[in-house]
Amino acid sequence: ICTDSAVYADGPARPTGGAAAVAMLIGPDAPIAFESKLRGSHMAHVYDFYKPNLASEYPVVDGKLSQTCYLMALDSCYKTLCNKYKKLEGKQFSISDADYFVFHSPYNKLVHKSFARLLFNDFVNNASSIDEAAKEKFAPFASLTGDESYASRDLEKVAQQVAKPFYDTKVQPATLIPKQVGNMYTASLYAAFASLLHNKNSSLDGKRVMMFSYGSDSTATMFSLRLREGQQPFSLSNIATVMNVQRSLSQGMSCLQKKFVDLMQLMEHRYGGKDFVTSKDCSLLAPGTYYLTEVDSKYRRFYSKKESENGKLANGH
Amino acid sequence: ICTDSAVYADGPARPTGGAAAVAMLIGPDAPIAFESKLRGSHMAHVYDFYKPNLASEYPVVDGKLSQTCYLMALDSCYKTLCNKYKKLEGKQFSISDADYFVFHSPYNKLVHKSFARLLFNDFVNNASSIDEAAKEKFAPFASLTGDESYASRDLEKVAQQVAKPFYDTKVQPATLIPKQVGNMYTASLYAAFASLLHNKNSSLDGKRVMMFSYGSDSTATMFSLRLREGQQPFSLSNIATVMNVQRSLSQGMSCLQKKFVDLMQLMEHRYGGKDFVTSKDCSLLAPGTYYLTEVDSKYRRFYSKKESENGKLANGH
Incomplete structure (x- = not known):
């Protein structure tokens, strides 16, 4: 991969x-x-x-x-x-x-x-x-x-x-x-x-x-x-x-330019940053995806995993 | 290596x-x-x-x-x-x-x-x-x-x-x-x-x-x-x-603490930095060593090589 x-x-x-x-x-x-x-x-x-x-x-x-x-x-x-x-x-x-x-x-x-x-x-x-x-x-x-x-x-x-x-x-x-x-x-x-x-x-x-x-x-x-x-x-x-x-x-999705720019600004702010939690909205993620939930004050990173449909991992077909 | x-x-x-x-x-x-x-x-x-x-x-x-x-x-x-x-x-x-x-x-x-x-x-x-x-x-x-x-x-x-x-x-x-x-x-x-x-x-x-x-x-x-x-x-x-x-x-060399601290401060300043030239003093380098001479305004890095003794690379013995 x-x-x-x-x-x-x-x-x-x-x-x-x-x-x-x-x-x-x-x-x-x-x-x-x-x-x-x-x-x-x-x-x-x-x-x-x-x-x-x-x-x-x-x-x-x-x-x-x-x-x-x-x-x-x-x-x-x-x-x-x-x-x-x-x-x-x-x-x-x-x-x-x-x-x-x-x-x-x-x-x-x-x-x-x-x-x-x-x-x-x-x-x-x-x-x-x-x-x-x-x-x-x-x-x-x-x-x-x-x-x-x-x-x-x-x-x-x-x-x-x-x-x-x-x-x-x-x-x-x-x-x-x-x-x-x-x-x-x-x-x-x-x-x-x-x-x-x-x-x-x-x-x-x-x-x-x-x-x-x-x-x-x-x-x-x-x-x-x-x-x-x-x-x-x-x-x-x-x-x-x-x-x-x-x-x-x-299945492509479009995103308004303003929203994209806002997301880029958030990423700029958080890149290499610490002491933040992420949005709880994972609606755009595919089932089974791991995602960042928090970076603590010591820069330690925490992840969660989106529930899979039917409890099984999607495999693309 | x-x-x-x-x-x-x-x-x-x-x-x-x-x-x-x-x-x-x-x-x-x-x-x-x-x-x-x-x-x-x-x-x-x-x-x-x-x-x-x-x-x-x-x-x-x-x-x-x-x-x-x-x-x-x-x-x-x-x-x-x-x-x-x-x-x-x-x-x-x-x-x-x-x-x-x-x-x-x-x-x-x-x-x-x-x-x-x-x-x-x-x-x-x-x-x-x-x-x-x-x-x-x-x-x-x-x-x-x-x-x-x-x-x-x-x-x-x-x-x-x-x-x-x-x-x-x-x-x-x-x-x-x-x-x-x-x-x-x-x-x-x-x-x-x-x-x-x-x-x-x-x-x-x-x-x-x-x-x-x-x-x-x-x-x-x-x-x-x-x-x-x-x-x-x-x-x-x-x-x-x-x-x-x-x-x-x-052949170990000692270095005064103050000099070491000064060098650390210089490194802190230059780490990831641009637009500087380094000291021309390479007396402490072994013959044949490549060393950084400049990082330009676009972060491009330039190196030089210390002359070898007798024009030959030292090989440790």
Whole structure:
């Protein structure tokens, strides 16, 4: 189980906050399997997103830098992965060699940019995914340096144009949940992958899915999954049924901005604080949830647990 | 490599602060080997030592509670270990079944108390280490509850009396460094063990050493090591020679209390702070050490490295 939450100080970054969790069941004979030889990682020491003020829950974030770091990490991981593929298979990897591309998805525009960036990489690699028409479109950008290529709006536009038909088949099916829910941080990539399972479950047998995982400050891995329908209860179709993405999305709740801002202010006040009790209202919590009831004068924390329906823990279906 | 540091707010706990590191080389055919079946662990959720104030480096500590937690963890680990021994060997374990006992050593008085506590456990277990004279001494405490036994000064006194001859042979050789250096936190147990290697290196072949590791808030393990002299360069004698404990202890430096207090105040001011440069004086640092030079207005941290002697990294000998 992996989770985190991100909240931002009042200002332009606040709407990009989010929280989510992903639970993964790991075992033998899985319908979703790593192709462990096909993997590229990248790390860099950068100050794109960090939490230097220990008394505050809010990070310091440089949105523009963070986006460039993301794209640089993407290029670097893709390059490593292509090199490994060449050693293993004796030929150049291109986006044609995978059926789907799933991205860490802070916002959908970055997913568009990222996939387009892979097409530009394929052009630079002279890969088979780039036909003559695409080559002509990319040609004016052939001599750009790395930094120039990240800054060029024209390249971005052309790349997205070239990528469009591929995007619709290889990326779009893996965008539903992040688009509906917004930034999900740690769980983001897996929410995107869950969207693919939801949209394409019955047709995924034998498909290869490239996953791009990114964390600011900065660590990234691109890795390959090979899917097969598998056996009950762990078949892809049953996983999609049990996840019931449509129902979860329909249960979303809206919250007035004023109420959200008030809650943020309460959290600011209580973050690292002591000597308070929390509201007794746990109506919004799922049955079985543990919740904080008190932090005493010595900062000791006390929790309670919401009663489960029928005395049993809910398990999601 | 394991390390931490602990500093305390002005007050009675301040002298118990400390910092140390231990580096362990792990490999096959080691002269120091785990007896991995002989191990007992204990965990508890307790507020004996914790750092709830994120804006401060200082912990909140309850010294009396922490000592009781330590002794409870010791009892619990010893009990588990004795049970495992009984299953494996078909007989009751006692302190007679190990040659040395090495403890996490915040201060030597607690090491005395702890070893004495093991003797009391042996009495309760009717173990072979307890002769008739010792049985008579412990008899008045036979019916104490656990809590009463932790609180009883009389029991503590009697237990230390019974333990005295065993302490001198089985514990004292593993107390030199913690006694000289003070609380070493994460490295404490291993500094105590290094003392044993230093004192007894040539006579440790075939010996069993019981190690008790404790961390507040609270996690503890008692585990058994079996030693053999081993082959160069990883023989116990050579390890003792290379460590050169005597030389390291002789290189200790004293610091006037006022200077220490001034440094603590500077650290309080800078902890989590920004927009400062550090003193350029690195005369006290070992050659090759990285050190902080600046934290800028965005909290970004910059480091430098002290020149090595002869352009080579010192490696301790």
